[in-house]
Amino acid sequence: MARNKERGTPEVSSGSMADIAFLLLIFFLVTTTIANDKGILMTLPPPPEPDQPIVEFQERNIFKILANSNDQLLVENEPYNKPISELKDDIKAFVLNFGNPDQEGIDTYNSLPSQMKARAKQSPESSDHPKKAVVSFKANRGTSYDLYIQIMDAAHAAYNEIYAERVGINAMEFLELDQSNDVEKRMYLQGRAGIPKAISIAEPDK
Amino acid sequence: MSKFKKNSSASQDIPTAALPDIIFMLLFFFMVTTVMREQEILVKQVLPKAEQLSKIQKKSLVSHIYIGEPRNIGTYGEEPRIQTNDVFMEPDELTLFVNQEKDKLSEAERDRITMALNIDNEVKMGIVSDVEQTLRKSNARKILYKSLRGVQN
Numbered sequence A: 001m002a003r004n005k006e007r008g009t010p011e012v013s014s015g016s017m018a019d020i021a022f023l024l025l026i027f028f029l030v031t032t033t034i035a036n037d038k039g040i041l042m043t044l045p046p047p048p049e050p051d052q053p054i055v056e057f058q059e060r061n062i063f064k065i066l067a068n069s070n071d072q073l074l075v076e077n078e079p080y081n082k083p084i085s086e087l088k089d090d091i092k093a094f095v096l097n098f099g100n101p102d103q104e105g106i107d108t109y110n111s112l113p114s115q116m117k118a119r120a121k122q123s124p125e126s127s128d129h130p131k132k133a134v135v136s137f138k139a140n141r142g143t144s145y146d147l148y149i150q151i152m153d154a155a156h157a158a159y160n161e162i163y164a165e166r167v168g169i170n171a172m173e174f175l176e177l178d179q180s181n182d183v184e185k186r187m188y189l190q191g192r193a194g195i196p197k198a199i200s201i202a203e204p205d206k
Numbered sequence B: 001m002s003k004f005k006k007n008s009s010a011s012q013d014i015p016t017a018a019l020p021d022i023i024f025m026l027l028f029f030f031m032v033t034t035v036m037r038e039q040e041i042l043v044k045q046v047l048p049k050a051e052q053l054s055k056i057q058k059k060s061l062v063s064h065i066y067i068g069e070p071r072n073i074g075t076y077g078e079e080p081r082i083q084t085n086d087v088f089m090e091p092d093e094l095t096l097f098v099n100q101e102k103d104k105l106s107e108a109e110r111d112r113i114t115m116a117l118n119i120d121n122e123v124k125m126g127i128v129s130d131v132e133q134t135l136r137k138s139n140a141r142k143i144l145y146k147s148l149r150g151v152q153n
Helices: A017-031 A085-095 A103-111 A145-166 A171-175 A182-192 B019-033 B091-104 B107-112 B125-137
Strands: A038-043 A062-067 A073-075 A078-080 A134-140 A199-205 B062-068 B081-084 B087-089 B114-119 B142-146
Touching (some): A038 B114, A062 A085, A085 A134, A145 A171, A145 B125, B087 B091
Parallel strands (some): B062 B114, B114 B142
16 A cells, blocks of 8 residues: 655635535525514404494593594594604603593592592593503595504504503513513502403594 | 644544534524414514514414515505505405404414514504404404514614
């Protein structure tokens, strides 16, 4: 067997290792899409049953938002020209109005922190108490989805801020509460107690 | 000026021996976090922006529905279409899709199925509400309007 006596220990040159790794790195950097599974979570009402009784609501307990196909808003029967960010405050004022609370409403009222109590206007033209208050949104088939999301966002923001303020955190922290953790779950339930998130979406006109 | 030139005897090279290791670490990070898209999305997708976002608790319960203007306008037209898996669907065909997705889950989890609606910004509400009504009827009532974090401009 002819043997090359001069051969030393065989070595793979590792100088280009960094380059190869860089190449792979750049490939993965480019192809990566960090999955975002976030959004506005909602539960639709059950399908209507034919013999369902029609529930009567008093006008004052409904916060009506209408949108037409030109993306113009009609809020509480008046054209709405303010920026949508103010809609949130209007909804909050409406939910926490306590115009004519029953016993349950009074209990809810008493559980609120004092700065929230001070904001209750108790106007007879607005909602009786949070349990009866409904935010109703009706869009047209031509309304843009963008506006729809903005309204939904405002309505959810109003409720989440109310819940969050009750337990002394901000709305973002309230949304991050982990349901599997006992302490955080209690905070979540405490925030929501007595104030159901009543956002109704009417079927648009044909 | 001479003050700064005194100690120039020290070597100024940064050791690069650990560079491959660092790069490999980054590489592994991206390899692990990468989710290869399993389906091609045939519709335009510019998601709306919102702030009140919730995270999905359990990802296996989520099924995706995509709505938007087809990317290939020449073949599919300009009207917004509904895409599930790899095919376009009519709103009333969604019941079938929902049932297929429910069959994949265990019996106990079927009622907790969440439909993630990936809807393009420019879509009108007509088709969205058709989809919602169908989902309502087919008893997949938890829905998630997928959106990005941010303020509308």
